[in-house]
Amino acid sequence: MSLEQLIINCKKNDAQAQSQIYKLFSGKLFSLCLKYSKNYTDAQDNLQDAFVTIFKKIDQFSHKGSLEGWMKRITINTALQRYRTVGVFDIVNEDQIEDVAIEINEDELSLDFLLGIIQELPDRYRLVFNLYVLDDYSHKEIAEMLDISTGTSKSNLARARMILKDKIEHYKTQFNSQSL
Numbered sequence: 001m002s003l004e005q006l007i008i009n010c011k012k013n014d015a016q017a018q019s020q021i022y023k024l025f026s027g028k029l030f031s032l033c034l035k036y037s038k039n040y041t042d043a044q045d046n047l048q049d050a051f052v053t054i055f056k057k058i059d060q061f062s063h064k065g066s067l068e069g070w071m072k073r074i075t076i077n078t079a080l081q082r083y084r085t086v087g088v089f090d091i092v093n094e095d096q097i098e099d100v101a102i103e104i105n106e107d108e109l110s111l112d113f114l115l116g117i118i119q120e121l122p123d124r125y126r127l128v129f130n131l132y133v134l135d136d137y138s139h140k141e142i143a144e145m146l147d148i149s150t151g152t153s154k155s156n157l158a159r160a161r162m163i164l165k166d167k168i169e170h171y172k173t174q175f176n177s178q179s180l
Contacts, residue, residue, distance in 0.1 A: 007067060010058045018055055025068060026051075029075045035130045036079035038123065046082070050075040076135070080145055083123060109168065117167045125160035132157050 001009075001020065009017030029050060033043035053074050061070050118126060127146065131137040132153070137145070139153040146153070 003067065007058065007061065007063075010055060013055075021054075022051060025071055028068070029071060032072060032075050033079055034119075035134065036076060036127060042082070043079075046075070046079040050078040053078055076131075077145065080127065083127060083146065109171070113171065117164055120167075121160050121163060124156050125163065128153050128156040129160035129164075 001017075003024075006017045006020050006024075010021055026047065030043060030047050033046040033050070034040070037043035037046050050071075054071055057074070061067060118129065121129060128142055131142045131145070132139065139150045139157075142148075142153040143150045
């Protein structure tokens, strides 16, 4: 069955079509949930909630752009919704923001290590870092999504980069001392 037909059937609440859509996209969307969740269990909950919303709002999908892109936006918003009410962001003055560059040598750092240290970031930093660096949202879009100022978004990104830079430098120091 084509994707187009699956969407039509989902709009009719066809459980088999919903199951097919779930099978097609759950892996990618779960990876997305992992980026925006504290842990594996929260990611599973976010995925479940996202699919409930997706199937509830499938009538709103207008076929402008891809279904996957539309579903990703819902999934990210679902995961972020948990943080909006908790107030995990620091409000700061934009003048206090210092941009930090991170030097990465792919021979020294594995992807698993990098993903691990990103996952260890405090929620407010991890969310902004993922949205800006990994998912290519602007600070204005992040501010709107998280109900924060653009200055807070910029500050949290800078702090995330600082923490990551410190962890990478610490790792490199250990790596270099072990190889001597």
